[in-house]
Amino acid sequence: MTNLPYGINAWLFLNEDEPTNTNYNSPSSCFQSLIQYRTYNSVNFLGLAFFEIAPVASSAAAEYTIKIGDAPHPGGLSNQDYLNYILRDARRVNPNIKFLATMQYSGESTLAGIFSGAGSPEAQAAAFANNLLVYLKNSGMNGLDVDWEGDVSTLMTQQQFKILFSTIRQVFDQQPVKFWLSFTPASPTESIDYDTVNSAFDFISPQLYDGVPLSAYPESGINPAKIGYGAQFEPDNSKPNTSAQQVWQAVERGFKYQSKTYGYQDIFVWRLNSGNFQFEQAQFMILSQLAYPPAGNSFDDAAIIGAAGQPTITQMTIRSGDVLNAIQADSTGTGKYNAGTNGKVFMLPQHGGDSGGSHTIEIPLDNPIVSITGYTGVWYGWQCVLQLTLTAQDGSTYGPYGSMNGSTSRTPFAQNAPSGQSVVAFRGSTVTVPLADGSQTAIIANLSAIFG
Known part of the structure; x- marks a missing residue:
């Protein structure tokens, strides 16, 4: 329809x-x-x-x-x-x-x-x-x-x-x-x-x-x-x-x-x-x-979050199992020109599929995410993000998400926000992989933070 x-x-x-x-x-x-x-x-x-x-x-x-x-x-x-x-x-x-x-x-x-x-x-x-x-x-x-x-x-x-x-x-x-x-x-x-x-x-x-x-x-x-x-x-x-x-x-x-x-x-x-x-x-x-979902498997929320005035992420929904299956960030509109119509929150698109377990985390406005760390590698032959951890301004962490079971190589990565900035969105790509029951799902192939 x-x-x-x-x-x-x-x-x-x-x-x-x-x-x-x-x-x-x-x-x-x-x-x-x-x-x-x-x-x-x-x-x-x-x-x-x-x-x-x-x-x-x-x-x-x-x-x-x-x-x-x-x-x-x-x-x-x-x-x-x-x-x-x-x-x-x-x-x-x-x-x-x-x-x-x-x-x-x-x-x-x-x-x-x-x-x-x-x-x-x-x-x-x-x-x-x-x-x-x-x-x-x-x-x-x-x-x-x-x-x-x-x-x-x-x-x-x-x-x-x-x-x-x-x-x-x-x-x-x-x-x-x-x-x-x-x-x-x-x-x-x-x-x-x-x-x-x-x-x-x-x-x-x-x-x-x-x-x-x-x-x-x-x-x-x-x-x-x-x-x-x-x-x-x-x-x-x-x-x-x-x-x-x-x-x-x-x-x-x-x-x-x-x-x-x-x-x-x-x-x-x-x-x-x-x-x-x-x-x-x-x-x-x-x-x-x-x-009209973007063609191909890449995603980049920089333009959306830029148009929104780079509001702070206040909630994330992460899906994971062996690896990082999907991410979705919710942002709080702040200031006169981004107040929203529901009080404050809007959702960026979900990136990745619906497999794995769902984890929703609340992120205080005064303690934003300032770095992402984790591992990329090969999982049953597929190059992907194996695990993700989010670190807040006060040093507290969320995660890790992704057990890395079934992986055959692991390469660590870390991205830190410049002074005075925080993670406001993400860019990256997904890859479609088969599941044991014969179905398919998308998982996160690579991931980078957007700071603002």
Whole structure:
């Protein structure tokens, strides 16, 4: 149930700068973090918020196009500057990324406003659809995202909804390249024409973090086969998600409607640049790894933990038997920008298989792990990590994990954190080995600590 044909997607809100008093080009900016840690590599569709309708000055009739909303930024930069930077920088990181213009949902500049002048709704919709296409082509963007809530959902009639979005779909479909139409409702409303939603929009991602149950959407008329999962790692909404794992568990099992199980079509995350941006960006990258495990057998959590601000490991789950089977680190988000939505803790991905015994250790924040030691060697013909011991700042130890039974060679290793640093994550590789019962499992082939 986890095909996700439209991938894992996210929004950026161009009005907001985090940390406070930074701008786009500040080294510590939430926007620079997306570049530095290559978070854009995990994004299929990036919704840029919020766009407004704007009159076409050269038109004799009352025609509209779109423009990015206005907001000032430190250093005299504008939202248009930010838009230009993001289109440039995100595509440099990820040449396959697609950009959606996410429309404003409140005020006088929502999509409902294109019907405010004289003329038939059909002509107004056609003029807007064609002007929209010109804007998207000229700016290098790939489609429109409709945030359906607030004023736009009450001011636009059901008939106008049908006319507008079926017209946009028709204009988009006449192009030699694909242009996308996304619908992200906060709740079902009477102003939605559901036949048009099902026929005109490529994918539909309900904002499940606003508290409306998923069942409300297919019950209202949205085709359940087109529904995605709207997620959020910001604590201000009704039902914020607590971790990438929590989102993925829900997505992986799909959902039931009228006794049939459906898979989600995408995951759309609001957003990557709030006051909790380090947590958001790290969770988004973990979510991508859960959905699309890295090819090959190597792993490296440096980018995830870097995006998170290098928080301290406060819990580890280690699986071991004869050798080191798997590791998983849990980190405590500290500071304003990595507070989490569940209080503090998030889990990095597990590396290795599920064989061996499980050992969970709690690591005090004021006594972090500062070194790892152990042995590598050959176990029944396989080169791997035979044993691991963790040493805390006060000299206390955890382990050893791995009895080394069955090994034929043993080489010691030790890695110590520089002064003032601790172990914050790991990199290494796994190898798949056969088990006595005929099954297979992954074990840790080599391991290095990441310090921060």
